[in-house]
Amino acid sequence: MTADGRAARSGQPPRRRSWPRPGQGTLVIPPLLFVVVLLVLPVAFVGLYSVGLRTNIPGTPTAFSLLDWKDFLTGGGSAFRSRFVYSMEITLFVSVITTVAAYPLAYYLSFVARRRRYALLLVLLAPFFTSYLLRVIAWQIILNDNGVVNSLLWTLHLRPHGEAISWLIYSNFSIALVLFYTWIPFVALPIFVVLENMDHRLPEAAADLGASRAATFWRVTFPLSLPGVIAGFVFVLIPTTGEFIAPLLVGGPNNQLFGNSIQAFFSNSPDWNYGSVLAMTLIVVVVVLTLVFGRFLRTDLRAGAGAE
Amino acid sequence: MTDTQDRGKGQVSLVSLTKRFGPVAAVDSIDLEIPSGGFFSLLGPSGCGKTTTLRLIAGFEQPSSGRVLLDGRDMAGTPPSKRPVNTVFQSYALFPHLRVFDNVAFGLRRAHVPRSEVQRRVGETLDLVQLSDLAARKPGQLSGGQQQRVALARALVLRPAVLLLDEPLGALDAKLRRQLQVELKQLQTRVGITFVYVTHDQEEALTMSDRIAVINHGRIEQAASPRDLYEEPANAFVADFLGVSNLMDGSVVGSAGDAAQVRLANGFTVDVGRGDISRRGEVKVVIRPERVLLEPTGATGPNRIPGMVTNVVYLGSGIQLAVHLASGDTITALVPNSDDDTASAWSPGVSVTCHLPANALRVLGDGVTAHQPHSGAVT
Amino acid sequence: MRPISRLGSLGLGIYFWAFVAFLFVPLVVLVIFSVNDSTIPTLPLSGFTTRWFHQAFSNGTLTTALVRSVVIALAAGVLATAFGIMASLGLLALRGRALTLALAVLLLPLVVPYICLAVGLLILVQEVSAQPTLVAVVLGHSVIALPFAILVILPRLRSLDPAMNEAALDLGASSFAALRYITLPLLTPALVSSGIICFVTSFDEFAIASFLAPSGQPTYPIFLYASARTPALLPEVIAIGAIIIAGSLLLVVLAEGGRRWAERRLIGANVSPAGALAGQDGETGAPVFATAEPG
Numbered sequence: 001m002t003a004d005g006r007a008a009r010s011g012q013p014p015r016r017r018s019w020p021r022p023g024q025g026t027l028v029i030p031p032l033l034f035v036v037v038l039l040v041l042p043v044a045f046v047g048l049y050s051v052g053l054r055t056n057i058p059g060t061p062t063a064f065s066l067l068d069w070k071d072f073l074t075g076g077g078s079a080f081r082s083r084f085v086y087s088m089e090i091t092l093f094v095s096v097i098t099t100v101a102a103y104p105l106a107y108y109l110s111f112v113a114r115r116r117r118y119a120l121l122l123v124l125l126a127p128f129f130t131s132y133l134l135r136v137i138a139w140q141i142i143l144n145d146n147g148v149v150n151s152l153l154w155t156l157h158l159r160p161h162g163e164a165i166s167w168l169i170y171s172n173f174s175i176a177l178v179l180f181y182t183w184i185p186f187v188a189l190p191i192f193v194v195l196e197n198m199d200h201r202l203p204e205a206a207a208d209l210g211a212s213r214a215a216t217f218w219r220v221t222f223p224l225s226l227p228g229v230i231a232g233f234v235f236v237l238i239p240t241t242g243e244f245i246a247p248l249l250v251g252g253p254n255n256q257l258f259g260n261s262i263q264a265f266f267s268n269s270p271d272w273n274y275g276s277v278l279a280m281t282l283i284v285v286v287v288v289l290t291l292v293f294g295r296f297l298r299t300d301l302r303a304g305a306g307a308e
Numbered sequence: 309m310t311d312t313q314d315r316g317k318g319q320v321s322l323v324s325l326t327k328r329f330g331p332v333a334a335v336d337s338i339d340l341e342i343p344s345g346g347f348f349s350l351l352g353p354s355g356c357g358k359t360t361t362l363r364l365i366a367g368f369e370q371p372s373s374g375r376v377l378l379d380g381r382d383m384a385g386t387p388p389s390k391r392p393v394n395t396v397f398q399s400y401a402l403f404p405h406l407r408v409f410d411n412v413a414f415g416l417r418r419a420h421v422p423r424s425e426v427q428r429r430v431g432e433t434l435d436l437v438q439l440s441d442l443a444a445r446k447p448g449q450l451s452g453g454q455q456q457r458v459a460l461a462r463a464l465v466l467r468p469a470v471l472l473l474d475e476p477l478g479a480l481d482a483k484l485r486r487q488l489q490v491e492l493k494q495l496q497t498r499v500g501i502t503f504v505y506v507t508h509d510q511e512e513a514l515t516m517s518d519r520i521a522v523i524n525h526g527r528i529e530q531a532a533s534p535r536d537l538y539e540e541p542a543n544a545f546v547a548d549f550l551g552v553s554n555l556m557d558g559s560v561v562g563s564a565g566d567a568a569q570v571r572l573a574n575g576f577t578v579d580v581g582r583g584d585i586s587r588r589g590e591v592k593v594v595i596r597p598e599r600v601l602l603e604p605t606g607a608t609g610p611n612r613i614p615g616m617v618t619n620v621v622y623l624g625s626g627i628q629l630a631v632h633l634a635s636g637d638t639i640t641a642l643v644p645n646s647d648d649d650t651a652s653a654w655s656p657g658v659s660v661t662c663h664l665p666a667n668a669l670r671v672l673g674d675g676v677t678a679h680q681p682h683s684g685a686v687t
Numbered sequence: 688m689r690p691i692s693r694l695g696s697l698g699l700g701i702y703f704w705a706f707v708a709f710l711f712v713p714l715v716v717l718v719i720f721s722v723n724d725s726t727i728p729t730l731p732l733s734g735f736t737t738r739w740f741h742q743a744f745s746n747g748t749l750t751t752a753l754v755r756s757v758v759i760a761l762a763a764g765v766l767a768t769a770f771g772i773m774a775s776l777g778l779l780a781l782r783g784r785a786l787t788l789a790l791a792v793l794l795l796p797l798v799v800p801y802i803c804l805a806v807g808l809l810i811l812v813q814e815v816s817a818q819p820t821l822v823a824v825v826l827g828h829s830v831i832a833l834p835f836a837i838l839v840i841l842p843r844l845r846s847l848d849p850a851m852n853e854a855a856l857d858l859g860a861s862s863f864a865a866l867r868y869i870t871l872p873l874l875t876p877a878l879v880s881s882g883i884i885c886f887v888t889s890f891d892e893f894a895i896a897s898f899l900a901p902s903g904q905p906t907y908p909i910f911l912y913a914s915a916r917t918p919a920l921l922p923e924v925i926a927i928g929a930i931i932i933a934g935s936l937l938l939v940v941l942a943e944g945g946r947r948w949a950e951r952r953l954i955g956a957n958v959s960p961a962g963a964l965a966g967q968d969g970e971t972g973a974p975v976f977a978t979a980e981p982g
Binding site for chain 1: 728770807887893935939
């Protein structure tokens with residue numbers, strides 16, 4: 001860090017003392033309270049609802065009950081179980097292909113486009129800053145039965161007029177494509193950061209020492225970039241578990257995700273208790289994933305956030 | 309502080325001042341009087357506690373025990389913003405988004421000094437440090453030396469009783485450093501306020517200071533004028549830190565009038581006329597290189613030891629010789645380059661007799677302080 | 688031998704630009720159909736028209752929803768940034784366990800799926816016997832935007848020389864004055880970035896808004912979603928969408944330019960916002976988010 005860096009340059013040992021930095025530890029309390037009230041508390045309530053200790057239907061007796069949980073996990077809630085499994089499959093699949101596809105983008109930015117890399121990164125990220133809903137709607141227009149793709153094929157007489165490619169929309173393909181499209185710039189970012197932090201002379205040195213290009217990449221560059229790859233994987237994995245917007249717009253009845261089930265229980269047929277069971281499940285899954293992968297992310301954040 | 313009336317004379321007293329970080333005492337019960345109006349240096353190696361001492365005076369650290377007194381007033385509980393003291397930081401800590409003028413005016417404005425007076429005083433101070441024509445620039449557009457002057461001006465404009473300087477010249481190149489050393493000294497003489505200057509560069513301290521406190525492991529080894537520190541070091545640490553000391557181990561075997569007789573290794577005995585001559589037992593003896601006299605080999609007389617030149621360094625102004633003595637010690641001798649033959653007269657392998665005059669030799673105590681080096685270095 | 692062959696570089700370049708094209712295709716599609724003279728966005732194109740824009744702007748529900756979203760996003764942006772400043776200043780002074788714990792809690796919104804948080808907030812509103820209001824939407828959006836504010840502000844704060852704050856105190860400023868005259872001005876680029884990111888996060892947010900906004904007061908995403916299922920409204924939706932897309936991209940470009948200008952004005956550093964996002968330190972250009980720092 002800057003001050004310590006200057007100190008080190010003038011031959012002093014790193015300073016371990018209490019700087020009166022501009023800030024007090026106590027300043028962190030109002031934001032913490034804010035998050036506790038507006039996030040921790042709601043999640044706690046979801047938990048309470050999931051075990052029947054609270055309910056939204058006035059007059060219903062409230063008592064601790066695991067009935068809804070049992071139903072979901074082992075009983076009649078098989079439809080929701082299979083939707084959960086389906087969601088996780090799609091999530092995993094999308095996360096993998098997105099990470100794999102993002103890697104060459106990050107590599108290009110860091111190793112090939114040296115001088116303009118930050119500007120090009122901005123170009124890559126720019127669509128990410130536009131409205132998500134609009135982009136999904138745009139895909140709907142593109143993939144629709146009379147959308148851009150199909151009508152283009154018709155105009156070019158590559159397909160009989162009026163005959164649409166059925167799997168383009170309201171299918172696994174459309175869901176996966178939209179999610180892939182949405183997240184890929186965001187996944188490229190941590191990979192890029194790690195590749196940037198890496199000493200670029202290392203692969204050069206390996207190449208100088210006679211390693212083939214493939215060996216240089218797989219034995220030097222890729223292993224060193226692994227933390228970024230994992231971070232990118234997590235960046236797409238965790239939010240996608242809760243995805244529900246894309247299925248609403250480009251998903252068919254068989255492509256609804258777990259998030260849609262949760263949504264349904266709180267809007268159409270309000271059973272907040274059962275819905276909370278589903279929501280709680282999703283929260284648990286995400287927390288577990290975060291803890292498992294958290295080690296890699298935490299080191300970065302703490303180094304950047306100033307733990308010493 | 310901005311009001312000149314009650315800024316005081318600028319006399320600093322440190323009374324049994326101690327600062328601990330965890331189990332480590334960065335400053336270990338320091339007693340020090342810093343007289344007002346002079347140029348006072350805190351000198352010591354990295355991690356010795358000199359900067360911590362400075363920060364205690366400024367108020368950025370609170371003492372674990374002991375007191376900091378400014379003009380007799382105990383500064384306990386007084387925050388830095390209220391002390392009649394200002395600091396020039398090692399990194400200058402200039403405000404990069406403000407012009408030079410606004411940097412210097414910052415303290416005055418916080419004290420709600422009227423605008424016209426701000427203009428006047430900032431102008432005066434910028435004149436003092438010769439930066440008047442750079443008043444509209446931003447720090448990022450200045451050289452290191454210029455930034456240093458802005459930091460000085462910013463502190464001086466508030467007319468503090470004491471100015472604290474934390475190794476302000478560390479980041480500059482040697483030539484600029486020497487130039488600024490002279491300027492700082494002149495500035496201090498002109499302004500007349502107490503300067504407390506932290507440095508690890510003994511040459512710098514010797515050049516600029518009226519008095520120096522040598523600090524090691526949080527304790528004061530010796531506080532004296534530059535001349536006294538150099539010529540009459542209290543212990544081996546001080547002797548060795550300021551210049552070359554030619555430390556030799558010996559034991560006192562008797563006394564002869566005003567001198568102690570010290571037996572060095574291999575049976576050589578010398579009369580030592582300075583230092584703690586009443587001391588007995590194991591001692592260390594020092595002599596400065598420029599006081600070592602070189603005589604032709606075979607010369608006889610008291611305090612003469614045969615030796616052989618092992619290394620010659622041509623310094624331009626003199627010749628520095630490493631001489632291995634028959635007593636087993638290797639000492640450094642400095643011969644001025646006083647005539648055409650001097651440089652060529654010396655080369656490795658030349659035999660010589662070293663005459664160590666009794667009034668140039670000095671007895672020291674053991675000199676090593678009781679404290680063990682701490683693992684956590686603090687400055 | 689270089690680690691990448693000429694062919695490899697070329698291949699990667701083609702891959703990259705093909706991807707960029709892929710990323711911009713939906714945006715371009717929207718723009719094209721926003722001026723297409725047909726009620727159905729399909730090929731072949733039917734000629735140029737601006738009538739969808741006129742129609743869209745005379746659609747009261749749409750414009751009201753837009754304004755509503757803008758107001759909410761402004762409020763959420765300001766609130767999240769304010770809390771972000773506070774949190775960052777606080778985190779700066781923390782170490783070890785306290786720091787890890789505080790950071791973990793403050794960044795929780797990044798991890799919790801928005802649908803779960805949305806239903807949780809709905810429950811909360813119900814539990815405190817309140818009615819769903821737009822205020823609840825603002826609060827919900829502020830919570831999810833807060834981590835972004837911290838992630839933008841904290842590194843910037845961290846990179847400031849702590850001696851500057853000491854210098855300000857030394858010169859007689861109170862802690863508050865030091866904050867106001869030194870720290871905050873130097874943070875301005877980060878504050879602006881934070882404001883923009885939080886604004887965008889709120890403006891585009893659907894899940895929380897859909898559960899917490901009162902039924903007659905849709906935000907723009909809610910309106911958008913409803914319209915997407917109504918073919919008749921689609922052209923207007925596309926028209927406004929095109930404007931928003933163009934506006935967002937313009938905002939990104941302006942933010943980049945504005946940031947560069949601000950950095951130069953302040954201290955002469957030159958870091959693009961993408962660079963800042965990737966964690967470039969404003970002064971040294973070195974990465975701030977260093978991975979795998981020992982200890």
